Amino acid sequence: MKVSLGTRLDELAEEQLVAILRQAYPTGAHPTEVADDDAAVATIARGSRLVTSTDLLVEHEDFVLPEFTPYDVGWKTAAVNLSDIAAMGARPTGLLMTLGIPRDRTVADLVGWGRGVRDAVATLAPGVSVWGGDLSASRLVISAATSTGEVEIPVTRAGAEPGDVVAYAGRLGFAAAGLRILLGERAGDPDLRGLERTGTIREAIDAQLRPRPPIALGAAAAVAGVHALIDVSDGLARDGARLARSSGVTLDLVSGALAGRCADLGWARHTLNIDPWELVMAGGEDYGLLAVFAPDARPPEGFEVLGAVVERGEHGVLLSGRPTEYLGFDHFAGR
Ligand SMILES: Nc1ncnc2c1ncn2[C@@H]1O[C@H](COP(=O)(O)OP(=O)(O)OP(=O)(O)O)[C@@H](O)[C@H]1O
Ligand SMILES: Cc1ncc(C[n+]2csc(CCOP(=O)(O)O)c2C)c(N)n1
Ligand SMILES: [Mg+2]
Incomplete structure (x- = not known):
């Protein structure tokens, strides 16, 4: 079947949808060693510690459609997840991107979301890669990520002292x-x-x-x-x-x-x-x-x-x- 931007998502197999998304995503300096498998695998620099976080955006609770385009939802999901890594004083490395989207939406919506992720990464944290994710059909749009980063000494919320x-x-x-x-x-x-x-x-x-x-x-x-x-x-x-x-x-x-x-x-x-x-x-x-x-x-x-x-x-x-x-x-x- 010939795929165009107007193709409905329920006309394609999940593997095809993931393949389409992968083309839209950033490929950064921190790739996963194992792709298209049950889990992502990455190496951590010696002396560094792994920092992870997750943040979920739900239609009606965190964004409204159509004021947010799929691109905006992708951008914001990547941005807010990278933000939590930065807030630990860490350098972000990877994102696992998860999308729930109605089956009557089109390839254009999927690609728009992936490009939003790509452009947020290129603008805010160049070098970060998408390591994987998950897709599901959903009545509401839900967009989530898990972010990873590295840091030698994590910065917590707990170190402030009077006089600072x-x-x-x-x-x-x-x-x-x-x-x-x-x-x-x-x-x-x-x-x-x-x-x-x-x-x-x-x-x-x-x-x-x-x-x-x-x-x-x-x-x-x-x-x-x-x-x-x-x-x-x-x-x-x-x-x-x-x-x-x-x-x-x-x-x-x-x-x-x-x-x-x-x-x-x-x-x-x-x-x-x-x-x-x-x-x-x-x-x-x-x-x-x-x-x-x-x-x-x-x-x-x-x-x-x-x-x-x-x-x-x-x-x-x-x-x-x-x-x-x-x-x-x-x-x-x-x-
Ligand atoms: N939205 C997405 N963005 C990037 N990669 C994705 C996305 N959805 C799936 N993938 C990747 O595609 C591959 C296959 O995903 P799939 O969800 O089929 O994995 P799975 O292990 O079979 O899942 P489950 O165990 O939930 O059935 C995985 O490597 C996953 O990280
Ligand atoms: C439709 C709609 N209603 C309300 C808001 C406002 N809002 C949502 S999440 C959040 C704080 C950060 O989230 P979290 O605490 O999950 O990190 C705020 C201020 C919105 N953006 N869209
Ligand atoms: Mg935070």
Whole structure:
């Protein structure tokens, strides 16, 4: 049978679908030694330790169709899984990619998803290979990955000490603003043309569809002697509190250090009827790296100092010495 981009997935055998996907994927510097078998096999550099993580994206819970194209879903699945490896101070090596997709979707959808994975890897973590994965027909689209990496000394969430410096690399609040635009949560019928012209809205939507976690900065922070790391998927307040709890400290963020980021999202107040501070402090899915360095360390370029570590108090995160009401995202609470 002649296969075209319009061929329905239920017209092909699973092996053919995997073969089509393989052509779309990246082939990086860390290939598996055994491909097309029951499991992948890879060698670990002497003195290194294996780091693995997994993250699942489910239609309606983590993305909406058709606002997300198959390409976007593939990109985001690869990006968020690479992000967790970087958050251990590690270098990513491999991805196992899993897709559940309705059987009436086409080869174009499958190829789009694979190319999204390829381009995310090429942009964020060149050298990473796809080691394998799984496919299933599914009524909802589900997209997941398992990521692997290597590190000599893993960086946990638990190493922050009072007197340390809190720094962050990446955007804050953009992906959450983009999600609200994609979900159509606009206040009244605001005139978006001005914002569209400046590219601001596009930037927020792109941040939601195709996040760009600073993958290389994880290992760079490790080299610079970082004390603790976490990637911010559920919002600065929530993930900051997680790091703080693991380390037994409190993070005191300086509101002046965040004010510029809020100003960048000032448009959200009238366009989305949301406080920019809520987006910056609690908006998830920007996948930046929150890092804690010794006071005399030199954070790698790309990190911006946001505050300081203080003795553990009642709250994990303070804003200029004061408790905040910002919560962040929880899957089962829905927000
Ligand atoms: N989405 C995918 N992306 C990349 N490789 C895939 C994907 N789906 C399957 N593969 C690879 O194709 C090969 C065969 O997959 P398959 O799921 O048939 O394995 P299997 O061991 O027979 O699975 P199971 O034990 O679940 O029946 C494996 O090497 C697997 O890693
Ligand atoms: C339809 C839809 N509803 C809600 C959201 C928001 N959302 C989903 S997962 C997540 C945090 C990171 O996930 P995890 O905690 O699994 O790493 C956030 C903020 C979305 N993107 N799409
Ligand atoms: Mg994480």
